[in-house]
Amino acid sequence: MTQTIPESSNTPFALVGVARPKPEREAELRELLLSFVAPTRAEEGSLEYHFHEDNAEPGSFVFYEVWRSKEDLDRHLELPHMRDFWERRMEYLERDLDIKFLTMHSAYPRPVDA
Template sequence: MTEIVPTPNVPFALVGFARPKPERAAELRELLLSFVAPTRAEAGALEYHFHEDTDDPGSFVFYEVWRSKADLDRHLELPHMKEFWEHRMDYLEQDLDIRWLSMRSAYPRPIDA
């Protein structure tokens, strides 16, 4: 994985794509949906959205914006996230495709460090 060097005072964002095994798609959908509310409540979570591709049902996309990379790192250390990461291939046809994003537009509200 590429080393990520965050820009100070700029939100840290990513988009991820998940292609589940057909027989595990409904289960993965429910699991990923269960992450939405608790993640949005975390300190540093600015945006957290879970989508399903309308042209390819069963293909999932998540979009996250974090106040900082440190906030994302704390999120990934939570027990349910570590559990998911460890067992993700039980659900997936291929590993997650995660794209790290550098936000170029101004964020619409102040980012408190």
């Protein structure tokens, strides 16, 4: 990933990313990325975290994240399993992650009991 994470704002911090695995590592990467879902959703500041596979391009994985703040995302990226993935990501990928940072214009409050 060559894009710099933008500075924080007063709105939730969102991003969408695409991971295109090497064909021989597709199943392994799918399982690894799936293993991140539950722990990430449980993190403080994680408002949304979803993992998808592109219907038009099977084996192309898409993730969508919404964080309360950039600082919450920064904390997430410093966790040991995330640092390990970041350092080893090119072992799995045909090309680097394609990540787009989003400005949310339609923020909504998260339900208290969610």
